[in-house]
Amino acid sequence: MxxxxxxxxxxxxxxxxxxxxxxxxxxxxxxxxxxxxxxxSLWESPFENDTPGSMFSKAAGLVQAGALEGLGVEGGRTSKGTLNTTQVWSGTTxxxxxxxxxxxxxxxxxxxxxxxxxxxxxxxxxxxxxxxxxxxxxxxxxxxxxxxxxxxxxxxxxxxxxxxxxxxxxxxxxxxxxxxxxxxxxxxxxxxxxxxxx
Structure with missing residues (x-):
């Protein structure tokens, strides 16, 4: 006892x-x-860096920065979409x-x-x-x-x-x-x- x-x-x-x-x-x-x-609860964004532009990150960066506007490519665009921000549950403590x-x-x-x-x-x-x-x-x-x-x-x-x-x-x-x-x-x-x- x-x-x-x-x-x-x-x-x-x-x-x-x-x-x-x-x-x-x-x-x-x-x-x-x-x-x-x-x-x-543990949530993460596993797709955050998975974009069509991630394979060509420097080119995507140039587009976003507007460095290619002289070539007819509009600046201020991104290769990311809402799918990239999707949260995925990875566990609960x-x-x-x-x-x-x-x-x-x-x-x-x-x-x-x-x-x-x-x-x-x-x-x-x-x-x-x-x-x-x-x-x-x-x-x-x-x-x-x-x-x-x-x-x-x-x-x-x-x-x-x-x-x-x-x-x-x-x-x-x-x-x-x-x-x-x-x-x-x-x-x-x-x-x-x-x-x-x-």
């Missing part, structure tokens, strides 16, 4: 909290300002979450702040062997943001936390924020998106 760390403040609605489940712990934090969900988690101690600075920082960094780090191959890659995590966004298979690609802030007598932070970037393991199909909203 995994431990629960972070700020699971009972006075706040679960809709304001993010829950990140790792193999070792359930990390709970308050969703901070600037948190976002991002989906990027996995969903990306830029998540700001606010943590603060209600009664236990270690478990409610420090341990959450530790568990998040553990989830983003590998466990490599000293000499031989075969170590463990960073683990997958499950994300539940505000009981509204649910993804069972994500990876943490970045963890950044503040080092300043108030400290307890034991030397643990009393509050702090951590900024995470998470990505789904795969691109999510259109038909699957409604199911990611709780």
């Amino acid at each position: 995994s431990i629960i760390v972070g700020t699971n403040d009972p006075t706040l609605s679960d809709h304001l909290k993010a829950f990140i489940q790792t193999s070792d712990a359930l990390i709970v934090g308050i969703i901070g300002e600037g948190s976002s969900r991002e989906l990027t 996995p969903h990306t979450f830029n998540l700001v988690l606010e943590l603060y101690a209600i009664s236990d600075a270690y478990n409610q702040v420090q341990a959450a920082f530790i568990e998040l960094e553990k989830a983003a780090a590998p466990e490599l062997n000293g000499v031989t191959p075969g170590g463990r890659i960073p683990q997958e995590v499950a994300l539940n943001a505000g009981r509204q966004i649910i993804y069972p298979e994500c990876v943490i690609t970045n963890v950044s936390r503040q080092l300043d802030g108030p400290i307890s007598r034991d030397g643990y932070p009393l509050r702090g924020s951590v900024t995470l970037q998470l990505q789904t393991m795969t691109t999510v199909n259109q038909s699957d998106i409604p199911g990611t909203f709780g």
Whole structure:
């Protein structure tokens, strides 16, 4: 059974909290300002340089520049058409979450702040062997943001936390924020998106 760390403040609605489940712990934090969900589709113009004039680019350039007007060739013309600007889909990146988690101690600075920082960094780090191959890659995590966004298979690609802030007598932070970037393991199909909203 995994431990629960972070700020699971009972006075706040679960809709304001993010829950990140790792193999070792359930990390709970308050969703901070600037948190976002991002989906990027990749489009490109593969025909941009494929024109009848591309084989004779210097001649096409001379025509466009009007250098051949003395020979009866009208300037200001191009060999490009709207087909050259057609966008072609080349893929969609996995969903990306830029998540700001606010943590603060209600009664236990270690478990409610420090341990959450530790568990998040553990989830983003590998466990490599000293000499031989075969170590463990960073683990997958499950994300539940505000009981509204649910993804069972994500990876943490970045963890950044503040080092300043108030400290307890034991030397643990009393509050702090951590900024995470998470990505789904795969691109999510259109038909699957409604199911990611709780």
